[in-house]
Amino acid sequence: MSETNGKGSATPLLDELEKGDWPSFVTQIKEMAADGNEQCQQLLELLERSYREKIGHWKHGGIVGVHGYGGGVIGRYNDLPEEFPAIAHFHTLRVNMPTGWFYTSEVLRKICDIWDEHGSGLTNMHGSTGDIILLGTTTDELEPTFQALSEADFDLGGSGSDVRTPSACVGPARCEWACYDTLDLCNDLTQTFQDELHRPAFPYKFKFKCSGCPNDCVASIARSDMSIIGTWRDDIRIDQDEVRAYAEGGMNIERDICGNCPTKCMAWDGNELEIDNSNCVKCMHCINAMPKALRPGVDTGATILLGAKAPIVQGAQLSSVLIPFIKLEPPYQEIKDLAERIWDFWGEHGKNRERVGELMQRVGLGNFLEAIEVEPLPEMIAAPRDNPYVFYEEYYEEEDEEAEEEEPAAVP
Numbered sequence: 001m002s003e004t005n006g007k008g009s010a011t012p013l014l015d016e017l018e019k020g021d022w023p024s025f026v027t028q029i030k031e032m033a034a035d036g037n038e039q040c041q042q043l044l045e046l047l048e049r050s051y052r053e054k055i056g057h058w059k060h061g062g063i064v065g066v067h068g069y070g071g072g073v074i075g076r077y078n079d080l081p082e083e084f085p086a087i088a089h090f091h092t093l094r095v096n097m098p099t100g101w102f103y104t105s106e107v108l109r110k111i112c113d114i115w116d117e118h119g120s121g122l123t124n125m126h127g128s129t130g131d132i133i134l135l136g137t138t139t140d141e142l143e144p145t146f147q148a149l150s151e152a153d154f155d156l157g158g159s160g161s162d163v164r165t166p167s168a169c170v171g172p173a174r175c176e177w178a179c180y181d182t183l184d185l186c187n188d189l190t191q192t193f194q195d196e197l198h199r200p201a202f203p204y205k206f207k208f209k210c211s212g213c214p215n216d217c218v219a220s221i222a223r224s225d226m227s228i229i230g231t232w233r234d235d236i237r238i239d240q241d242e243v244r245a246y247a248e249g250g251m252n253i254e255r256d257i258c259g260n261c262p263t264k265c266m267a268w269d270g271n272e273l274e275i276d277n278s279n280c281v282k283c284m285h286c287i288n289a290m291p292k293a294l295r296p297g298v299d300t301g302a303t304i305l306l307g308a309k310a311p312i313v314q315g316a317q318l319s320s321v322l323i324p325f326i327k328l329e330p331p332y333q334e335i336k337d338l339a340e341r342i343w344d345f346w347g348e349h350g351k352n353r354e355r356v357g358e359l360m361q362r363v364g365l366g367n368f369l370e371a372i373e374v375e376p377l378p379e380m381i382a383a384p385r386d387n388p389y390v391f392y393e394e395y396y397e398e399e400d401e402e403a404e405e406e407e408p409a410a411v412p
Helices: 012-016 025-034 038-053 105-118 139-151 182-192 194-198 240-248 253-258 285-289 333-349 356-363 365-371 393-406
Strands: 091-095 122-124 132-137 208-211 226-232 266-268 273-275 300-306 320-326
Touching: 012 038, 025 038, 025 122, 091 139, 105 122, 105 132, 105 139, 132 139, 182 194, 182 208, 182 226, 182 333, 226 333, 240 253, 253 266, 253 285, 300 333, 300 356, 320 333, 333 356, 333 365, 356 365
Parallel strands: 208 226
Antiparallel strands: 091 132, 122 132, 226 300, 266 273, 300 320
């Protein structure tokens, strides 16, 4: 690290990021730099310079990767290699995490040992991608790192215009609200779409995220092209004795439960709670507030939503309902077939760096549904239309048939 010559910290701007109540990445890098890690020492100096000059000194200098894969490695170079030679190359590897992020301490130590040997030692557990993020290595170390990870039974995850590493909540392993086996589905999709995950061939990225219930603990509705959110289609189970126990314990059922129901489908008479399940939108508020009294129904499955994204080409977008309810049982062929039909249409008509949700908006919902062979349903509509000039294909077909019937026979 740079000498301060008794004039204070060598990184005064970075030091500001250590202030406050929250853990700081700066502190972590400083700890590693203090142990003699040259890459971390130069990384601190480069980051301080970037903050001081208000210029990012990282550049994307070309495509790098491991043999046979088009994704999994994100190339990073700095534009001052003579001044910072230890981080002239600082590539990131995305490693496919265990489904639900379950590890043993032995496996975690193995990953850290591999990265200490081949990279900077810096990790991100986990990034918004869901992967294990290994931050900072040289081009020459990519293949040895990949080999060591493979021997430890780990594979690289997705990057670039491919299927990104599917992720799932802990599901039935630790959550009583899980309406389907998120862990099994996520693992199945990962194993099935290996080629699509490792060899980018799409207009842009495509993300699967599996949430076991409408609480959506992996934020799939905001971050995934295909959100698979657990739900149920029968009645919420009610234990009236437990409801009364909540009331006796001081909970204001009328105000805190019925009053916060978005569709006002609940009623409390002081003794029993009634739910109009036909108007329930599965928001989970009442179940979260009274977990001993209320539980999801027993006829469980998932809602498939499509089209979420962060603001890149256009603004941020939440996913929209595509299939209101589907039973999820191995081998999950219906979801796989649906994904492949979407990819076929997207691959043919999508623009470069256009997400599926943007394509759906551009071509129109009707055309998109017809192309992927899905019947339109009322649940797909987010808001009433504001254009009264809407024509239907059946209308034109009837006109054509009438015109053919009225057409006079040709004169010989």
